[in-house]
Amino acid sequence: MHTIQKLSCNSAFVLPRNCTFSETDGKALAPFWYPIPFSHQVTDRPFAAKVLDERLVLFRHSDSSIVAARDLCLHRGVALSLGWVENDELQCKYHGIGYDKSGQCKRIPAQPDAAIPARLKLTTYAVIERYGLVWVRLVDNGSVHCPYFQEWNDPDYIQVLPASVAHEAAASRQVEGFLDASHFTFVHTESFGEGENPEVPDYPVERLPHGFRADDVSTVSNYPHNLKHLSPPGFKSIRFS
Structure with a gap:
């Protein structure tokens, strides 16, 4: 099944710290779709990846959709890929802070009754699952389409997905x-x-x-x-x- 999730519109791309790409190249490449992991690698456990030197964390929601976000907890900057997923929330290993599929912070265990501001939200990225792969783009400006091969679902063809x-x-x-x-x-x-x-x-x-x-x-x-x-x-x- 081919699924597309458009969780947020990240229309501006800021090169990550210590990026090895020039600003011109980074911004030119960011709108394209990149196959990151195999579909079977993305489960209900955080999966760490990197695209154009941007560190990403991916996990699969209980509704089978896939969340891709910047691998950075907004509290103390810990990599969220070190954490876990519980009740469909990506939780930081450092303080247990939880984020939902939209990237919104929903839980602060140290202050369970505190009001959580709407701006406490992860940067998330558009995701497409096709051909046994998970594709991510860093800028969702709608101008670049993910490669489409109708033969993948044609019974007259053999699907081959080699190892990376x-x-x-x-x-x-x-x-x-x-x-x-x-x-x-x-x-x-x-x-x-x-x-x-x-x-x-x-x-x-x-x-x-x-x-x-x-x-x-x-x-x-x-x-x-x-x-x-x-x-x-x-x-x-x-x-x-």
């Missing part, structure tokens, strides 16, 4: 690698690449309102060599970009 891999490389270089099918013959010869099949047929690139789509049709399957026989006669794979 850490790369010490620029994001742009990783995108380039996934778009480039011509290196299969030379880099992946011991796994699935086919030395006798280096040609990449021309493929169309379609302009979309929010980017572009390229469908690379190839006769090279992703099956490893010992399983190539599973490819049916005339097999063609389509890689969507």
